[in-house]
Amino acid sequence: MGWLTNVLIEDKTSENERLELTDKDSLYFLGPNLTLRNCTVVLKLPARRLRILGARFINCTFEVKQELINHQDWIRAALKGCWFKGRLSGCDFGHWPEYGKEPEYQLGSIEDCDFSEARLDHCRFHGNDPRSLRFPKWPGFTILDPIRHIAELRDLAWPERFGSSLLSLLDQSPENLYKHPRSTMALSFYAPVEAKKSGTAEEAFKAAIAKCDFIVS
Structure with missing residues (x-):
């Protein structure tokens, strides 16, 4: 180069x-x-x-x-x-x-801001109220205020690999606060990519999030 x-x-x-x-x-x-x-x-x-x-x-x-x-x-x-x-993957926005x-x-x-025409995967939003933002529709899905809802997220029937990764991402133990900050107000994922990683079908994600009003899709 x-x-x-x-x-x-x-x-x-x-x-x-x-x-x-x-x-x-x-x-x-x-x-x-x-x-x-x-x-x-x-x-x-x-x-x-x-x-x-x-x-x-x-x-x-x-x-x-x-x-x-x-x-x-x-x-x-x-x-x-x-x-x-x-397409944006692994990006961080906000404060x-x-x-x-x-x-x-x-x-x-x-x-x-409007992300409805974007494809987001593993993107984090920090700081302000996420409800002022427009997120992608299904097969994209966005978890609002994920740290506050960690108990509910733990109980959802996620594909196993994704569920373990998500809970690790939200781990608030002191040694992880730099990597997993409390400022995280939303997490956006793209179901086809996550399904491929987990070796499962997209519908498994849709079933998991169907009853949660804090997950938008």
Whole structure:
């Protein structure tokens, strides 16, 4: 792999622009001191090529053209009224203050955002009331306020491998609080992916969540 070109988008406010972050030879930095309003941001790059360093996105659309995997930098972004399209896995959004002490981590927030046209799996949302967000419909499903509902989740008839993984993810013992923070307000999964991992059918997940008003699908 050759040298990457740093693309710095910082210290400005932009409206009604289209930003295409798609160059395979570039490393993109969004922020600090960046505000985008009513913009379209096209992402076609691996997570390691995108750095968010304290940016505000207001009424923006994110078109994710290549699955974005394990991208935690969203927690250094303030997102309001935004739309997400495409596949995201293992991503974190919102306010996770313990993740880092740098000022940009304290800017993280998410409200009034729409993920209904996205495919989310193992994505976490931190901080604010998750009911201001729109999540994907089935075969996606989202557990709201999962830590408070851990007793009910333990009693559901999940496929065994998924159930064990979920309870481990919510483990609040002191040694796990950095990995499994109390700030988690919602967890989103994609049933076909989880069914394949568990060696079971999607319907097994649908049956487990059917009677829970704190799981949306």
